[in-house]
Amino acid sequence: MQILDGQLVSRTIKDRLKIDVAALVADGKKIPHLAAVLVGNNGASETYVAAKVKACAEIGFKSTMVRMEETTSESKLLAVIEDLNKNMDVDGILVQLPLPAHISDERVILAIDPSKDVDGFHPVNVGKLVLGTPSFISATPHGIMLLLEHYKIDTAGKRAAVLGRSNIVGRPMSILLSANTLPGNCTVTLCHSQTRHLKEITSTSDLIVSARGRPEFLKADMVKEGAVIIDVGITRVADASKKSGFALKGDVDFGAVAPKSSFITPVPGGVGPMTIAALMKNTFAAMKHKHG
């Protein structure tokens, strides 16, 4: 069994980007600039955005954080996005989800210039992903593909189960894994809330990507010997022994599943850091695309 060390691979990718940015600076060229918009004060969202801004600083990207009140109107948010679209210095725009209930995620995502949509959520970017001409692949699935690539995991012809069909993780993951690419070429079964006989599917899969958000539900008896396990779940579970009062748990019963697996991501330190690395790569690519 080998740990898929997202922390390490993410670090490697960010170090590479740091060198690339240093070269841009040396040549007096434009450096990548990510703008993050955060509406309201959701604790998890604060943490995620802070981690993205911190990654920009580490690499040497410019970043702008736009904070808006929980009660801000949709039209105000759309106006902010329009300004960022027009701002020639901004290469990538991300609006941290979820948004307050009175704002339409869909309209907001549609408002972002697709060429700056480093989260890869705009329909045109999702469509290009399906068609095999991707511009920006959304960060979590992209990060997982980078992780599989880094560890040279053989995926061609393998059976993969993707658990969860969200637009942000499961759905694009199933598309990427089944595409005629490397990594890729898996025979993918996409599972969701209506799926029956889940165990039958997971226990015949060579690769499992779980994005259900149900702490430790994937048990050892649901997993084939030698499977590759990618755990996207991250749930706060009450834990009195921790100072924070909670522990972060993945979808996988790690202690029992790890010994059966060939490769496995830990939580935390697996998929999470890869997500940020992927976002940074997208931001760099957005700048490159526009400014050569």
Added chain:
Amino acid sequence: MQILDGQLVSRTIKDRLKIDVAALVADGKKIPHLAAVLVGNNGASETYVAAKVKACAEIGFKSTMVRMEETTSESKLLAVIEDLNKNMDVDGILVQLPLPAHISDERVILAIDPSKDVDGFHPVNVGKLVLGTPSFISATPHGIMLLLEHYKIDTAGKRAAVLGRSNIVGRPMSILLSANTLPGNCTVTLCHSQTRHLKEITSTSDLIVSARGRPEFLKADMVKEGAVIIDVGITRVADASKKSGFALKGDVDFGAVAPKSSFITPVPGGVGPMTIAALMKNTFAAMKHKHG
């Protein structure tokens, strides 16, 4: 076993559209207008485009057919598309594929105004399909969904195998069947050229959509008792007993598989006519969207 009669359902849909068009005419309103572009003289393409133009005539849609030489340049084709985009009377545009090798399918598809892309091939329409906010669903998968809907086939929680991952059929089909919709909510396994143990997958599936284009490869021993069989394959096979010198064969060994199935599409007369009905529905919707 029941035949899924695409001819009949297509007729029903077209009759409904005919009534709707008659109402538009009676009210002095704009009637839907489909423009089809055919480059070169590919025999199958000629047949398909002719069938689409004929369907327009039956329903009462206006249609325009633009024929271009096999040797026409990409820029000339793009100019024709631009004119059709600008033409306020044209509601739907389809460019029959495949195009000659010197023309990029991708650039041509990108040139079509997404609001007139009744084939549903433009990335923005593919993206919306994935995100569950579809405008135009490409004709073959859309036709299959209409067929399942017409026969009220229970798909929720069922296991489905989609054979073939093309952008036109297999990939969108897998997305539609696994979406949280009715029909839909299947647990879908997408199979392709790299898939091993195909029989294992098909024989545990409640629904099989085959779009491989390999005549009669799906045999009775690959199919579960009571499965729903959708045959998208259509291949010309030499047949001296026919005046044309060939017979049309689906992917399914119909004679042997039909008795085991609960529902099955014949070839011809199954998916083919539904494809045209779906295109007509898209064209009507395109007109409605613009002209109320």
